[in-house]
Amino acid sequence: MYGLPQAGSLGQDQLEQRLNQEGYFQSQTVPGLWKHKTKPIQFVLVVDDFGIKYINKDDLDHLIRTLEKYYNVAVDLDGKEFVKIELDWDYEHKCVHLSMAPYLQKALRQFDNIVPTKQHDSPYPHIEPKYGARQQYAEYDTSAPVGKDEQKHVQQVTGKFNWYARGVDGTLLTPISALSAQQAKPTQSTMQRVKQFLNYAATQEPAVTTYRASDMVLAIHSDAGYLNEEGGRSRAGGHHFLSENVDNPSNNGAIYNEASIIKSVMSSAAEAEIGALYINARKGVEERNILEEMGHKQPPTPVQTDNSTADGIVNLRVQPKRTKAMDMRFHWLRDRGVNQKQFKFYWRPGTLMRADYWTKHHSPSHHRQMRSEILTPYDVVLKLRRRLTNIL
Secondary structure, eight states: OEEEEEOOSOOHHHHHHHHHHTTEEEOSSSTTEEEESSSSOEEEEETTEEEEEOSOHHHHHHHHHHHHTTSEEEEOTTOOEETTEEEEEETTTTEEEEEOHHHHHHHHHHTTOOOOSSOOOOSSOOOOOOTTOSOOOOOOOOSOBOOHHHHHHHHHHHHHHHHHHHHTOGGGHHHHHHHHHHTTSOBHHHHHHHHHHHHHHHHSOOOEEEEEOOOOEEEEEEEEEEEEETTTEEEEEEEEEEESOSSSOOOOOEEEEEEEEOSSOOSSHHHHHHHHHHHHHHHHHHHHHHHHHTTOOOOSEEEEESOHHHHHHHTTSSOOOSOGGGHHHHHHHHIIIIITOSEEEEEOOGGGOTTGGGGSOOOHHHHHHHHHHHSOOHHHHHHHHHHHHHHO
8 A cells, every 4th residue: 555645746647657657557448447567566546545456575666666756655565544444454364344433433523413322223214114005105305495504514414424335334325325315405304314314323333344355256236126215216226246156156245335216217116126237237347347457357247136027038038018118228238148248147035135225214123133244343343453463
């Protein structure tokens, strides 16, 4: 890891020219990923942080000397932090823990959030479904609108916590997407939801995402929530992770979680599932390109769905009629899956679907149950740090 706290007189274009002269070049497929013409070294440049993958110490020293010509360079050979994400390496168990506790505490202080005495286990209001009802009524926000100061507050909260959610705490992604959809015209109810969100973040322990060593084979779980957002919108959810094989991918920490509101109004649950598959597969194409550019050859990516109709359509076992609204989506999926062999779509029951968590606003009890499956207890990180300190 390298930080560039004091940039020299060279601009970005000039730095790129200097790196090119030393044999380094930026990937044409993956912006921000750099390689060398002859040396087996790669690095990612994010603002002023370098994350470096190398095999030979001489190659690393060559990159150091190149950078030190133009910058004051801070070196961290242990790789303890990258773009505000703390990295705790457990080589004994072949895993790495990612956390952002200082970032979380700073964010809560920024919004003067007073930690409540009561534990909050749900980041967003949960509406119990009315099973067996003859008519299901949509929920509408009829509370009074708020001013520009409150609107700015909503925007600041969603913007600040979005990086924390993307970095380590996937449990916050669904409420953030819902609050982001309301920030253009926030109401009193929106402000109450923001307060509940902050209380949840304040009363939960710092989030930890754990990645375990794998064969770097991309796998995806895709799911949809039908008509569960305002304006007749549906949700797309996805769990993207790296595993050992394509036949029975074992779970791992998420490299990406899809938690978005589908822009189009879906006319059926099957269409919503097709839409979610399309969104997740498009992201999968990008992830496949990144992995292959880094040297990890990808077989057809396994994509799991729990909707048998969607599975039948994309695998050519069902011929849909009068589905012009989703015509492009399923033909794109068929082309990438059946024709180009980039994906392998398959069905599994909903009990084995890990993407369901990001498709709706769950009850507190469900959040308590799933948090332990998605995240690692922070105590694991503290114990690892104490053990390594004692060894040193």
